[in-house]
Amino acid sequence: MASQVTVFVENKPGRISHIARILGKNNINIRAITISDRGEYGLINIIASDPDRAHDILLKEGFSVSRNYVIGVLMKDRPGALADITEYLNESEINISNAYGFILKSGDKAVLILEVDDFDRAEEVIRGGGFHTLSKEELVNL
């Protein structure tokens, strides 16, 4: 299963670059990074090349950090691809608490990251719809 690392940060300048620098120094690549902004604080979600190590390093640096499972869906990078999958999830009544995407270097593929409430059912349903969900290894080796 794929996982993301979530870091609690106060909304003050320099926090994201500070985190990126820590991970970079430890040779961890950041595949994608998004922020859920709540005003005075935010949650930074990171898809990293080595989520376990990223988690431990940030914890040691004193951050409040958690690691949770997410579903990574491989998509064609073309108009309508996102609509296809979101419509399908909607029809299947999958509850999504957060979603974000990133484009792969090759340029013809994209990855949609989903945080869902009922992880097992969601993954089964998504696969059942003919979509490709990424394993931990696949996500790391992108």
Added chain:
Amino acid sequence: MDEAYWDKEIETIDRHSLQQLQLERLNKTLERASKSQYYKRRIPAKINNLTALKDIPFTTKSDLRNSFPEGMLAVSRDEIVRLHASSGTTGRATVIYHTKRDIDNWTDLVARSMYMTGVRKSDVFQNMMGYGLFTGGLGLHYGSERLGALIIPASSGNSKRQIRLMKDFHSTVVHITPSYALHLYTLFQEKGIDPKNDLDLRIAFLGAEPHSEETKLRLENLFGLDAYNSYGLSEMNGPGVAFECQLKDGMHVWEDSYILEIIDPDTGEGLSDGEEGEIVFTTLKREGMPIIRYRTGDIAQTYPEECPCGRTHRKISRIKGRTDDMLIVKGVNVYPMQIEKVLMDIPEVDNNYLIEIETVDYLDSLNIKVEVRQNIFHGGIKELESLKKRISEDLKNETLISPRITLVEPNSLPKSEGKAVRVVDKRDRDV
């Protein structure tokens, strides 16, 4: 001809007769108090002169708390017609019981005080203080009715309605916190109202919050009215203990109803007029719950000179500070300990928190900073938001103030060891 005094005989009584009256009433008070569980073995049955008062032990806030709820009650519960209680759900509450005559006497003192500042039957009094357990609202309400003015029991909040009421009924007198008055002024500006010309306000009672003389003068100028300082505390009824006369130079303490002492807070020794110390009061007319030598925790001094207004009751200065760490936020008394107790009951909070008070748009704002520690963080926004809500609600239940909760990164607040600063008061004092 407009009479200058509400009760000329009492207000201008000569000092000697006043002291006679005090001794007489003090002995009645001792007799009544001895019927309460708390005082029964603590006080003498009678004293022969006022100087013997200093041999009677003080009563403190914690004595009041420890005798909660009925330890100081001196009459049968059937005689009690009202109570006022301080905030607090964690054992910090205090309660004051009033008989019918207590309410009557209190009301008369408030009417006397208001009359002294120039309020008359023809006035329209908009009372913008909170009604309820807080004594400021009801205290002035009944005093104003006794005086015969027209009262608008507007209570606090709802600025639009307050302004509407002022215009519709041509309010001439207001009872308001200084911070709310400044807030209203900014609204006046937005609406293009010039309070000096468009409203009929002429007298303001600034209550419930410590404020500087500068703030008071500023409000007088902005609104074009006379603002009067007053002093009261719920243990001594509430408003109507001490009030400024029209000379606005110190507050007359109604010494026919209270014995006023100023003591050295460290030694408990009595101080002379003009020396700064802690105010100590003894009720002289209270039936339901007499309180003897109550240490207010407020620091002030008495004025030795006679007042040209003709009143013989001594005056005290504005309150210069506290002997403890009590905070006054939005007119409500709050002890940092109260906040700490609530926070400590929330397992996620632990020892890392900071209480900040600041002025936002002229109003007090209470902000509690809480660290999101590593072991409580599970990555969810919902969780964090519900934690914020829970802290805020628990604090509101305890202190009656809704604080803003700010979540901060771990290890960003002062450590709990040693003498960490837990309260930061950033309010503008001299706006």
